[in-house]
Amino acid sequence: MTLVGRPNVGKSTLLNRMLGTKVSIVSDKPQTTRTQVRGVLNRPGAQIVFVDTPGIHKPRTPLGERLNVTATSAIGDVDVVCLVVDATATIGPGDRFIASRAPADAVVVVNKIDVASPDQVIAQLARAAEQLDLSEYFPVSAHTGEGVDALVDHLVERLPEGPQYYPDDMVTDVPEAFWVAELxxxxxxAVTHDELPHSIATRVVEWEWPRIRVEILVERDSQKGIVIGRGGSVLKKVGTAVREQLPPGAYLELFVKVEKDWQRRDRALDRLGF
Structure with missing residues (x-):
């Protein structure tokens, strides 16, 4: 089952809530998710494989174009498509564009009802039904969990009979090294706020447990100073927060490298796996 939608509608938060564990990073910045992330939910007699996708948007760079391809390619070859929309935002051309590429039996998930009034939620459901013309509509809050169980129950009912693709104890197919780079x-x-979200890329370049070395790419020399922080304060804060989410004993090394305009260069994007 694929989760699609515009940037910042809460797809990753919803995936984590449905699984009851964190498998996809989240932030309030657009295009936080840059790849397809699979999460596995096991229930008695059923297994749902969810695919989280980048937000579909009007691209301004080759990276943005590749993220859109990654997202739209996940719409086909799945049993159910969930189009996630924001209860507090206007349903616009972006939502309608995605809906036009989804199958007619796609489920519309109206998220963020915890920050919308009941009247807003009702009005948004009515607009979604009128403008998106898909099959079913579920109001939820990925943040609080309200409505999520009902959504999952419905998705389980929509599952066709088939083989179990993953072991019972598996919740994601994300490799460990990729997960650490994402963290x-x-x-x-979170730490740099709005200063350079799109200009940052991360990857693990050495893994000899417990030592993990992560390369942080930025596009300009001025951004390097922001990421390092005065006296290394930003890197120290980031490293501490990441280590708290890793097994005890992990030794994390972070270093920053300038890769000029990497999100606009195809060779750099190929090397980074986009």
């Missing part, structure tokens, strides 16, 4: 990027987004 570093998540914390950098």
């Amino acid at each position: 570093v990027r998540e914390q950098l987004l």
